[in-house]
Amino acid sequence: MKRWIVAGALLLAPTAHAQPRGADIEGRFQDPAEERRIELDAGDVDEAGGTTRTRAGGGTGDSLEDRLYLRERPDALGDAARQFQDQQLETLLREREQLLVQRRQTAIQLLEEFIREEPEDAAEMPDALLRLAELRWEQARADYLVAFEAWNAVPAENRSADSPRPDYTVSVALYDRILENHRSYDRYDFVMYMKAFAMTEAGRPDIALELYRRILAEFPESRFVPDAHMALAEAEFAEANFAGALARYDQVLRYRESELYGLALFKSAWCLWRMNQTTESATRFRRVLDLGRGRGRVSADQRQRLRELQSEALEYLIQVFTEDESNTAQDLFTFLEEIGGERYADRVLVRLAARFYEQDRWDNGIEAYNLVLERTPSDERAPRWQLQIARGRAALGEPDAAVAALDELAGTYLEGSNWVSQQSDPEVVADTREMIERAIRVRAMRWHDLAQRENQDRLFERAEELYGIYLEHFPDGEQSYDLRFYRAEILFHRLERYDEAGQNYLVAAQQDPQGRYTRDSLYNAIGAFERVREAQLQRCTAQRSGQGQGQAPAPAPEEDAETEDAETDGEEASDDEAEAEDAPAAQDPCGETENDVRFSSAIELYVELFPDDPDLPEILFRQGQLYYDREIYDPAVRLFGQLLERFPNSPYAVTAGERILESFNRARDYQNIETWARRLKDSPAFQTEESQRRLDTLILTAVFATGEQLAQRGEHEDAATAYLRAAREFPRDDRAPQAYFNAGLEYQAAGNLGGASSAYDQLIQTHPGTEIGARGAWNGAQMYESIAQFSDAARFYESYAESFPNGTQAEDALYNATLLRVTAGDSGPAVQNGERFLERFGRSDDATEVTFLIAQAHANAENWNEAAQVYQRFIRRTRDSNRQIEAHTRMAEALTRGGDTSGASNALNQAVRLARRRRNQLNETGLYYAAQARFRQAEQILAEYEAIQIAGPMDSLRQRLERKSELLRRAAEAFADVVQFQVAEYVTAALFQIGRSYELYAEGLRDTPTPEGLSEEEEMAYFDQLSSFVIPIEERALEAYEGGYQTALELRIFNRWTAQLREGLTRLNDVQYPPLREMGGDITDAAAIPIPPPLDGLRRGEPEAETPEAAAPAATPAAASEEAPEAEEAQPSAAERRRARRRRARQRRRRR
DSSP states (O other): OOOOOOOSSOOOOOOOOOOOSOTTOOOGGGSOOOOOOOOOOTTTTOTTOSSOOOBTTBOOOOOHHHHHHHHHOTTOOOHHHHHHHHHHHHHHHHHHHHHHHHHHHHHHHHHHHHHHHSOTTOTTHHHHHHHHHHHHHHHHHHHHHHHHHHHHHSOGGGSOSSOOOOOOHHHHHHHHHHHHHOTTOTTHHHHHHHHHHHHHHTTOHHHHHHHHHHHHHHOTTOTTHHHHHHHHHHHHHHTTOHHHHHHHHHHHTTOTTSTTHHHHHHHHHHHHHHTTOHHHHHHHHHHHHHTTTTOOOOOHHHHHHHHHHHHHHHHHHHHHHHTSTTOOHHHHHHHHHHTTOGGGHHHHHHHHHHHHHHTTOHHHHHHHHHHHHHHOTTOTTHHHHHHHHHHHHHHTTOHHHHHHHHHHHHHHHSTTSHHHHTOOOHHHHHHHHHHHHHHHHHHHHHHHHHHHHHTOHHHHHHHHHHHHHHHHHOTTSTTHHHHHHHHHHIIIIISOOHHHHHHHHHHHHHHOTTSTTHHHHHHHHHHHHHHHHHHHHHHHHHHHHHHHTTOOOOOOHHHHHHHHHHHHTSOOOOHHHHHHTTSOTTOOTTSOOHHHHHHHHHHHHHHHHOTTOTTHHHHHHHHHHHHHHTTOHHHHHHHHHHHHHHOTTSTTHHHHHHHHHHHHHHTTOHHHHHHHHHHHHTSGGGOSHHHHHHHHHHHHHHHHHHHHHHHHTTOHHHHHHHHHHHHHHSTTSTTHHHHHHHHHHHHHHHTOHHHHHHHHHHHHHHSTTOHHHHHHHHHHHHHHHHTTOHHHHHHHHHHHHHHOTTSTTHHHHHHHHHHHHHHHTOHHHHHHHHHHHHHHSTTSTTHHHHHHHHHHHHHHTTOHHHHHHHHHHHHHHOOOHHHHHHHHHHHHHHHHHTTOHHHHHHHHHHHHHHHHHTGGGOOHHHHHHHHHHHHHHHHHHHHHHHHSOSOSOGGGHHHHHHHHHHHHHHHHHHHHHHHHTTBHHHHHHHHHHHHHHHHHHHHHHHTSOOOTTOOHHHHHHHHHHHHHHHHHHHHHHHHHHHHHHHHHHHHTOOSHHHHHHHHHHHHHOTTTSOOTGGGTOOOOOOOOOOOOOBOSOOOOSSOOOOOTTTTOSOOOHHHHHHHHHHHHOOOOOHHHHHHHHHHHHHHHHHHO
16 A cells, blocks of 8 residues: 655745845854963972972972871961960970079079088089089070070171180089099099080080090990090091091991991991992991891980981982992992892982982983882882973973873873772872872973963974873863863964864863853854864865766865875875864765864854854854855754744844755755744744744645655654654644554554554544545454454454445455454354344355354354354355255254254254265365264264163163164264264274274173172183173274274374374283383374365275375374384284283282
C-alpha cells in the first residue's frame, strides 16, 4: 500500500519585510580591543616565593618560633593585641633582669665583706675568691653589653673608632690572688683556665697561651687538657701554622667525649685541606658528618652545635671540591662513594648545586639537581630541585628547556602522581602545589611582560605555552581567569592563532562573566571566530567552485598539510596553509563547524551580559545573513533565532523568521520547520490572519514530510507519532484519514501492534464508509492474522463488515471473521458472524462451509443439540461425500455428548455405510473420519464386552463366556475394518484395541475361580488345561501388539497408542520387550502432525526399504532410542513364547 507522500521542499510565500542593508557588509567585531599590558605584581618576581616551611636543604620561611606560635594560636592575633603582648613580655623581662642585678650586687657585697673579715688562710677563702671573681665577671659582661648597645645606637659616622671591650680586671686580680696564695687549691687548674679565658677576652693571648701550657704541664689529668690543646691549636691555626695546629687538634681528638671533639675534627680537616691533603681532608669532613651517629642521647645545645658544625663541614667540603672547576656533580658523588660518605651524597649534592648556581655554573648545577632527583625521586624536596632545574634552564637562555622542566614539574608532583602518593604529610603536598602554581604563573607572566617590553616573538610563544600548562593543571585557580585572558591575548594579537584565541577568550568570559576583562574577552572572541569563519567560508566557496567544474572536493586543512609534506619531502608549508590550520581538521567548511557553535555562544553571552547595545539586532541579522547567503544554515538559524528571541519587535524579526523557515526548507529539515512555525505563531511579528493560516498549513505539511523522512530512515515509531499528531491536531483536514492510515502502517513496521491497532481503530471510527477506512480495517485484520492473534483479527474483519458493508471485500471479511472466531474458540461471535453471513450471502459458494463452521462453533460451546441440528443441515446442503462422512462423525460425537446414544449410533452407521459405498471416491479427510466412525463403533462393542464379568454363578458361566467370545469377535472384526481404511493413526489404535481385547479375555479366564474340592494333582491338571486354552488367545494378543507397534515405528507415529502397544508387549513378553525405562528410553508425544496419507496396505513381514521421501521426517530422541534395540532383537519361536507364558502363569498362581 503506497503512502501519501509530501513534496520534497516546502514553498514559502514571500512577505514584505525589512531587507538587510548589504550581505557583504563586514561585521562590527573586525577591529579587536587593544592589547592589554601584562600586570606583573611586585611580589611576582620570585618564582619560588610564597609562604613555605623552612626545610633542610633549601627553602625560606618564617622563624621556628613564629611557626610554633601560629600553630598554637591559629586565630592569628591582631597587631594591637600582639603589640600589647610584646610590651607586657618586655616589662616582665626587664623586671626579672633588675631582680637578678639586685641579687648579684647583694652576693658581691656579702662575699667582699667575708674576704675582708676572714684571714687569707681560711679554708673557705679560695672558694669565696673564685665565686666573687665569677660574679664580677658577670657584672663586667653586663656592663659591656650596656656600653656596646649605647655605642651601637650612635650613628656610624659619629661613633668612636674603638668599640667598647669588657673589663675583667677585677676578676683577673682575684684569679691571681688564688694562684699566688692558694697553690694547693683543688680547683687550681680551673682558676688557671678562667684567667686564660679572661686574658683572651682582654686581648692578651700571650698570657692566655702560657697559662694553657702550664695546665698541660702541671695538670696532665685535668679535664681542661682538651680545652688547652684546643686553644693552642687555634693559636697555631690563626698563625697559618697548619701543621702545628693539626698536631694540637689531633691531641684533642684523643678525648672522644670532649665537647671540643667535633670542632677539633672539623678544624683538623680544614688544616689538611690547607696542607693540600684533600683526600684525607674530605675523609675527616665526612667523619664530621658522622658525628652524632651512635652517640646516644645528646642535649639540645649539643645537637645544635653538631648541626652547625656539620653544616659548616658541608660548606667547606663543597668549597674544597669546587675549587677545581673541572669537577662535576658526578665526580663528587664518585668521590663520596670512595671515602664511604655516600649516605651524605644527597645533602652534599644539594649544597653543591646551590654553590654552582652561586657561581653561575648553571649546567653543573642542573647536573647536580638531576643526580639527586634520580637518587631520591620521592623526597619531599624533589619538587624544589625540579624547579631549580627550570630556573637554571631559564638562566642559560633556554626557554624551551625551561618550559619542558616546568611541564615536568607540574606533571610529576601534583595530585595523582606517584610522588604525591608517597608523601605522608598533607601539608607538604599543599605547599608543593602552591609553589608549583606560583612558579609557572610567575615565569609565564615575567616572560609575557618581557616579550611585550622587548617585542620578542619567541618569548610570546613560550609564555603562551606556559599559560597552557598552568591552565591544564590549575583550570579553576584564583589566577586562572587572568591567565586565560593573557594567553588569549598572545594567541590573538601576537601569534594569530585565532581558533585557540577565541576559545580561551570565550572560556574566560564564561568563567567570570563579571570579570574585569570579560567585555574585551567576548569582543575579541567574536572577532577571532569571525576570522576563522571567513577562512572557512573562503574554502567552502573554493570547494563548491571546484565541484561545479567537476573537480574533487578540497581536502580538510590537515589533509592539505600532510599531502604537501609528502610532496615537498619536509619543506615548510606556506603562510596560507599555516593560516588554514586554524580551522578544525576534517570538518566540512560548507556545513556547521565547531567554530560556528562557539561563535554563537560568544554572541549569546555578549547579548546576555550587554543587552543594551543598540546595534545588536542588526549585528545578529547581518552575521546570520552571511551564513545564509553561503547556504550554511545551522549557524544562520542560530543567529536569526537569537534575534527573534532577544528582539522580537525588531524590524528585522519578520525577515529573520522567514530566513529560518527557508533555511530548514532548503535543508529538508521538516521537524525544525514544524518547531519554528509553532514558535512563530506566538511571535509578535506573525500575528496577522494570513500569517497564522499560512503557518498552520506549513505545520501540517511539515509533519507529513517529517513522517515520510522518518519512515525512509527506518524510524517507524517516530514516523507514526508524527502522522498521529497531524491527524489529531487537524482532524477536519482532508489529509487526516491518510495520516491515521500512515500511522498504522508505520506502527506495524515498528512492531508496535498495539499502536497500529489504535490508529486503525481511530481511522474506522472517525471515517466510516470511506475507502481508506476499509483499507485500514483490512490491514488491521491481516496484521493480527499473520501472528495468529485470531480474536483481534476477527474483530477487524467484523469492523470491516459492519462499517464498510458495501466494501469489495465485505463477504471475505465476514467469512474470515467466522472462521477465525471458531479457530479462537469464540463460539458466540462465531455463530453470530455465520448467521449474518448466511443472511447476507446465502447464495455464496461459501455458505455451505459457513454452515459447517456454525456447527463447529456450537460444538465448541457444548451446545450439543444445536450442533447436531446444524450438522444435519450441512449434510443436506453439501454434496461432498467426504464432508458428509465428517459431518456424520462429528454429529455422532455431539449426540453422544448430548445423551442421544441411539442417534449417535445411527449417525456412525450412516458414516460407515456411506464410506463403504463411496470407498473409491474418498480423499484423506473422508477416509480419516470413516476410520474414526468405525473405530468408535468398535469401541462401543469393546465397552459392552468389558462390561461382562467372567466371575459369577457357575451355572451361567458358559453363557457369559459365549457372549464375551461373540463380542470379542465382533470387536476384532470392527477394528479390522478400521485397519482397512488405511489411516495410520487409527491402524495403531485398532491393532492395540485388538491385542488388548484378547489380552483382557485371557486375563479373565486366568482369573476364573478354581472349582472347589479338587486335589492338588487335579488342580494342577485344571490349570494346565486352562493354560492350553488361554495361551493361544495370548498369542493372538501378542501378534496384534507386535503388528501395531511395528507399524507405528515404520510410520513414525509416537502417541499414546504407540506407548500402550509397547506396554502390552512388555506385559506379555518382558524378556523380549523389557520396560523402556530400564533400557534408558521412553516414548513421548511428538509434535502434532497432519492427517497421514492412506496406507497402501499393512505390512505383515519384513519392512520394505524406505525411500528418501519416506524417511524424511526426523524421529524424536525417544523414538530413536527405541528403534535401535528393536531392529537388533531376535524373534523367538512360537514354542518359546508359549513356554514363557506358561512360566509366567505358574508364577502368578504361586503368588496367589
